[in-house]
Each structure stands twice: as C-alpha cells, then as structure tokens.
Amino acid sequence: MQKLPLENIRVIDLTQVRMGPQLTQWLAVMGAEVIKIETNLRQEVSKMQQANASGESAQVDTKRVGYFASLNYGKKSITLNMKNPKAVEIVKELAKVSDIVAENFGKAVMEHWGLGYDDLKKIKPDIIYYAGSGWGRTGPYSERPAYSPIIDAFTGIAYANSFPGGEPLGLGVRGWNDSISAQHGVFAVLAALYHRSKTHRGQYIDLSMIEVAMSFAPEQTLNYAVNEKIKGSIGNQDEYMAPHGCYRCKGQDKWVAIAVSSDKEWDNFCEVIGNPLWTKNQEFNTEKSRHENQEKLDKLITGWTINYDHYEIMQKLQNAGVMAGASLNVEEVVNDPHLAERGFFVDIEYPDKTKLRRTGLPWKLSDTSRGNYSYAPSLGEQNDYVFGELLGISKNDIQKLKGEKVIY
Amino acid sequence: MNDEALSGLKILECSEFISGPYCGKLLADLGAEVIKVEQPVSGDRARNWGPFPQDIPHPEKSGLFLYLNTNKSGVTLNLRSEAGQKLFKQLVKKTDVIIENNPPQEIKTLGLDYPSLHAINPSLVVTSITPFGQTGPYSDYKGCDLINNHMSGEAYTNPESGVDDIEQQPPLNPPSHASDYYAGLIAAINTLSAVIARQVSGVGQHIDLSQQEAMAYILCHQFDNYFDSGVSFYRETSKKSFLTSEYACKDGFIMVSTFTDAFWSSLVEMMGNPDWAKSDVCRSAGSRRRNLGMIKPRIKEWMLQHTIAEISQLAKASRAACVPIQSVKEAMDSELLRAREFFVEVNHPQAGKLKFPGAPYKLSDTPWRIKHPAPMIGEHNDRVYSKMLGYSRSDLAKLKTAGVI
Numbered sequence: 001m002q003k004l005p006l007e008n009i010r011v012i013d014l015t016q017v018r019m020g021p022q023l024t025q026w027l028a029v030m031g032a033e034v035i036k037i038e039t040n041l042r043q044e045v046s047k048m049q050q051a052n053a054s055g056e057s058a059q060v061d062t063k064r065v066g067y068f069a070s071l072n073y074g075k076k077s078i079t080l081n082m083k084n085p086k087a088v089e090i091v092k093e094l095a096k097v098s099d100i101v102a103e104n105f106g107k108a109v110m111e112h113w114g115l116g117y118d119d120l121k122k123i124k125p126d127i128i129y130y131a132g133s134g135w136g137r138t139g140p141y142s143e144r145p146a147y148s149p150i151i152d153a154f155t156g157i158a159y160a161n162s163f164p165g166g167e168p169l170g171l172g173v174r175g176w177n178d179s180i181s182a183q184h185g186v187f188a189v190l191a192a193l194y195h196r197s198k199t200h201r202g203q204y205i206d207l208s209m210i211e212v213a214m215s216f217a218p219e220q221t222l223n224y225a226v227n228e229k230i231k232g233s234i235g236n237q238d239e240y241m242a243p244h245g246c247y248r249c250k251g252q253d254k255w256v257a258i259a260v261s262s263d264k265e266w267d268n269f270c271e272v273i274g275n276p277l278w279t280k281n282q283e284f285n286t287e288k289s290r291h292e293n294q295e296k297l298d299k300l301i302t303g304w305t306i307n308y309d310h311y312e313i314m315q316k317l318q319n320a321g322v323m324a325g326a327s328l329n330v331e332e333v334v335n336d337p338h339l340a341e342r343g344f345f346v347d348i349e350y351p352d353k354t355k356l357r358r359t360g361l362p363w364k365l366s367d368t369s370r371g372n373y374s375y376a377p378s379l380g381e382q383n384d385y386v387f388g389e390l391l392g393i394s395k396n397d398i399q400k401l402k403g404e405k406v407i408y
Numbered sequence: 409m410n411d412e413a414l415s416g417l418k419i420l421e422c423s424e425f426i427s428g429p430y431c432g433k434l435l436a437d438l439g440a441e442v443i444k445v446e447q448p449v450s451g452d453r454a455r456n457w458g459p460f461p462q463d464i465p466h467p468e469k470s471g472l473f474l475y476l477n478t479n480k481s482g483v484t485l486n487l488r489s490e491a492g493q494k495l496f497k498q499l500v501k502k503t504d505v506i507i508e509n510n511p512p513q514e515i516k517t518l519g520l521d522y523p524s525l526h527a528i529n530p531s532l533v534v535t536s537i538t539p540f541g542q543t544g545p546y547s548d549y550k551g552c553d554l555i556n557n558h559m560s561g562e563a564y565t566n567p568e569s570g571v572d573d574i575e576q577q578p579p580l581n582p583p584s585h586a587s588d589y590y591a592g593l594i595a596a597i598n599t600l601s602a603v604i605a606r607q608v609s610g611v612g613q614h615i616d617l618s619q620q621e622a623m624a625y626i627l628c629h630q631f632d633n634y635f636d637s638g639v640s641f642y643r644e645t646s647k648k649s650f651l652t653s654e655y656a657c658k659d660g661f662i663m664v665s666t667f668t669d670a671f672w673s674s675l676v677e678m679m680g681n682p683d684w685a686k687s688d689v690c691r692s693a694g695s696r697r698r699n700l701g702m703i704k705p706r707i708k709e710w711m712l713q714h715t716i717a718e719i720s721q722l723a724k725a726s727r728a729a730c731v732p733i734q735s736v737k738e739a740m741d742s743e744l745l746r747a748r749e750f751f752v753e754v755n756h757p758q759a760g761k762l763k764f765p766g767a768p769y770k771l772s773d774t775p776w777r778i779k780h781p782a783p784m785i786g787e788h789n790d791r792v793y794s795k796m797l798g799y800s801r802s803d804l805a806k807l808k809t810a811g812v813i
Contacts, residue, residue, distance in 0.1 A: 005605035030601055070632040139747040145729045149652045153663035156736030160583040168661050168733045170654055172566025179626045183593050188769040190600040191438045195413040195774055203773035215765040217584035220736035222471035225763040226459040230735045236581045246578035253574050257558035318549045325555035327579040330630045331640035333561040338546040344621050357635045359628035362594050362621045365602050366614040
C-alpha cells in the first residue's frame, strides 16, 4: 500500500459554509493535516445552518450530526480570536510550517488582518493560497452575496431546468455550485502542489463559483456562441435518442429511467416488453421516427412499466443490454445493494467507540487505503497539539493566551 | 520547462464523448501533454454532436468536441487490431497516465485493463470512468447521463421545490450532461492525487470511478440528514420546507433566497418594510419555514408588481439574495463576465473563431490558457508515431492502408 498522497502537507483552513470546507475536506481525506481555525466569538455558518434546517436554534452536537459533521471529518480544530493582533501573529507562525492556506471570505478579510497572499508569501515564499468566492475577488460583483441557487439563476442553468415547455425551476441539489466549486478547487490546489514539487514555487488561486459554473455547463453557452440559440429544457428527453425518459412504475411515486440508443437496443427492448403489436407501427420504425413520435411512444411504454417494480424493470432491461435505471430516492440510494457492496458510505468512529455513518468521497485509489475519515473535531479540540507541539508555545503561555481570549 | 502547472505530465486519453475528455481537458489546460487516441475515420462520437455552425453537421466543427479537447494532440489508432495493439503498447511505455471510459466488458479486448497496462508500465496511473464502476452487481450495466442522474438520486430530488402533481411530473434529469462533466472532474482529482502519490512511491495505481457514486456524492447532505433523522426527500412534501425558490415577476422569473437572517432582512428592506414582515412568525428561519404558507403568497404578490429591472436595482441597493433567472445570453453579455475576461476566443482551422467558457480558476504563477484548438482527426499521427516512436513515413502509410491509424 502506498502512503496517502498528501501525507506531508499541512493546510491552514479559514473556510466556512460549504464551498471552502468541502475543498479542505478532500485534502484531509487524502492525508493532509488540515487545521481549521474557528472561534468562540461566533458559530461557523454550517452549524447555524444546521440549526436553521432543524427549524430550531436549539444546541446540537455538531460534532456528531448535520452539515458540520459531514463537511469537516478528517480535520483538526483550533480556536483563535482574530480580532486580537496576537492571534494574527500565531497564524503567521503557523504559516511558516504550512503548505496551503485556504479561505473563502469572499472579500479582503485576510488582507485586513495582514494575512493576505502578499503578506504570507514574505513569510513562506512557496505558500499556496486559495481564495474562494461567489463572484470572483475582482470585478463589479465582488461584494455581492453568493448562494448556490442565486448562481444557478445567473448562469442560465435554472432557466434550462424545467419540464419541457414549463417554467424554470431551481436545481434539485442544494449547494450544487458549492460542490462543483469545491472540487474544481481541489483540482487546482493539487495542480499547484505538483507545480511546487517541481519548481519550489507557490501561487495564488482565485476561484469563483460563477466561473466554475459557466465552464462546467457549456452546452447552453456553446449553443449561444455558435448559433446564437438559447436552448430550452428538454427534461428527461434527449436530442437524438427515443425512448429516452422516466416512466411511472408500480408503487408510490416509483419511476424508472430508460434510454434506447440504437435499432438493436430497440429490438431488445421490444423483446423484453413482450413484442406488443404497437411496437411494429411504422411510426416507431427508426430512431428518427421514434424521436418524432416520442410523446405517443412514452404513453405506450408507461402502459407496460406501470405494472412492474422499478428495480425489476431495470434488471430485465439491463440483462437484455438496454440502458435502464431505477429513479432512486434518498432512502433507496442509502440502501442500494450495489453502493453498499462498493462501500460508498463510511462509518466514522469516535473516541467512545460510537460510529457515525456519512457519505464518503468518490476518491478511491487501488493501492492506497480508504483515506483519513477521522471524526469532525469539536471546537478547539487540537489547541494543545497545534499551539504546544507544533508551534512550541509553553503550557504557561498557552494558559495565558487563553486567559487573554487570544486562544478563544 | 515549468511555465505551466502540469508541464511534463504525459497523458494518453482513450476515451470519448464528455466524461473522459473533460478530465483530459482539465489536465491539458493546465499544461499536461495529452495525446487523444481516436478510432480511425469516425473518431470521438462527440464529433457527431452539435452545436455545429449553421446547424450543418461536420466532424471538425462540433462545438462540444472543440470545447472538450482544447490543448490536446490527436492521433488515430485502431485498438482492435493486432498492429494497433503493438503501437499502443509502445505509447503506454512512454506515458504517465491513461484516461479511459470504455465499458468494463470491453477493456480486455482493447488492452485497456489495468493488469495488462501495469505489466507494460508499472508506474502508470490508469483512470477508468464507467457508469457504475468495475465491481459490484451493476458493474456490467450500461448507463448514460439520464441513467446516472436517476440512479444517484439526483433526478429524484430535482427540482428541489418538488412538484404539484407527482403522477404527471416525473423525477427530472438536470440540464447539460451534469453527470458526465462531474465524473470527468472527479476523475481529474483522483488522477492528480495518484500522480502525486507516485512521486514518492514510484508506482502507479488504478482509479475505479463510478459515475453513480460521483453524482450521489453531491447529495451528501440529503443522505447524511437521513442517517441523522431518518427523513428522506419526497417530492410531494418538499414544497413545504423550501426557503429559496423561484417567483414570477411582471416580466420574467426571479430566484429569491431567504435562507439566512441577513438574506431575509435585506429582502424585507427591498420590499419596503411591509407590516406583515414585522410579525413574530418571520423572526427566525425555523419559524419562517413553518409559516411559508403565509409568507410565500406575500412575496409573490410583491414580485408580480415589479419588473426584472426594478427588482435588480432594488436588490443591489439592499444586498438582497435575489436575482433574475436569466438565459445564457444575459450571462454571456454580463458586465461581470466581461470585466473578469472570462470568455476566450479560439480559432480553429476549419470551424473558425468560436467563443468558449474560459478559466474556472485563476492561478497567479501558472495561468490557465488555451495554446491550441482541439485536434483534427489524426492531426498529430506523424508527430507522435514518427518523432516519438520512430516509425518511418512508409511504415505509417502501410498502417494507414491497413486501417490501423
């Protein structure tokens, strides 16, 4: 087994909400030592969101439930009151022994503290500095609030997300843009690390959700750029294939997706559904005619699918070489036998031996262990390790800094 | 030469359509040397997919292909022929990474299975992208964007606001081949991480990427919430708890978020501090969520009395999280993306000048850049096979006649 790829890398993590913490989480699972700077002065936004989502502002054990536990496993936590200049000095000391600084304040908070890239590079010339934001660190919108559905509305993706001919609808995945931005950020940071390993040079990474989202869904953009066309939504349909849709099955709100991509697959499909007479109609003879008559075709197919379980249809069609997939809800994904066999979900162990099940990262290398899935830390859990062991501050001085609310 | 982040990293891309090529593009745009291997004559099937200029199909003019294959060299090679396999093995010896997205049942025939490749070059990183991965009960199942999105839970949760009629409105595939792009991105991360691990170990690894898992990962909060509370997302009930949603206004649609207290107070200010918003039920997000039945119609009423232009101006002043749902035309023409110089123009010898989305990230020391357009089919056969592998012109002519390249 090989070592985790980022075993000797240390990250100072000043990120919050989702886009930033998800980025540093990937680095942590890949073996980096991620030190999250938190404070008792105010709650991390993901902890507040948890309270919001549960509908109450009741105290929850964020280490064990909710968004914070999902986004911060694998990390260490220290507390610092950044309003105190001594805390800023401590971060500078930490930067000297770190490789990456990550923040997504969206505006010049770090620069205000004297911890911007230009400041840190003087202390640690090869530092890699990640600055995440919604609309970019420069430009006319740099001060605007960013939130994933708001970005969807801007890019044209929400405009294209609708049932055919219907009104635009907010995208299903809350935090879609946070997530794709976080993963583009991971990629950019890894590229910067690779570059540093060859040249001993660090750099500044300016990543905005808006540009990630625009580059990631180019179909709308290309249609407009090439032919000045605005592509409307086709929902579950396809530009060429038919049948290509989602069909009602037996049971409460159960559905199956089916896609037929050639005449051969169409023949196999007809075979599975028992070759009813209508399949021989001329209007379903060719891919083109099936596409033209897909509304009628879809109704006829539903007449068959409605009698069967969605998993059963998937198996029957897939066994005949036809693309099909049950449209799984959250509960079904969690219990899906295929994902279970592949170990997609992970159990995170706590010091008291209790376990918490979480969604794992789609990061799996054949010759490397599953990654660092240690539990999400409680506030300041590694204060003694980081300030004492790593920075060599004496026990007495740590006590003093705590008393002065620097370590706070 | 280290003027680019991934200079010197050699990649062979044996993949087509979106997932593998997007993975290759992410690496190539930061400086990796990507050689794209295409089937002779027909090439990557993305070449048959538009948009084409004036809607006239042409294998060298597909907007999709040209976007996904910038900065790559292109060769043709028939991996199903013996001579093709011989050539391929020589290329494998000279490369660091292979990216492939072929069906698991076919990779042995193509010589793309990890054990064979590892035997030729033990330091090779092999990235395989498939709908359901290489192991498990569905590994032989076929998939495409539609299937991947439905099997990951993504389509079932779309739109997030749920639907009015669950009988008539099926779970909805999101636009733009999201699962293919996302799998490409996740594959690129996995690939680079294995390249970095190799700097220490000297040994390659296999990456078994499942598109179902990649897409499912994005729903992590939904699953984790289920683990915590046993509550699953159901389409008929979701409308009741949604703090961000779309509203019709006088001349279009507006996305409005009231998710945080700051967003809420900005919105109230924007609407001119109406009396109903001062009520106790509006004070906390939890209470607002429970009383959406009262709050939403009030917001709706206000929106319907205003135009997009009015709302945009007011939202800017009050910093409300409230923007028009615009088409890509408005996004491309936006002051923001022009100021950030986001779009790039790429000049292709056959397709002409095309405007593409530009850098997803700005790296100060090693900027993202387009050095050359996507390759024409077999464009770099001479350079790769003659200069890299030492074949003579007459050898190449023979291979061409035999349909190998």
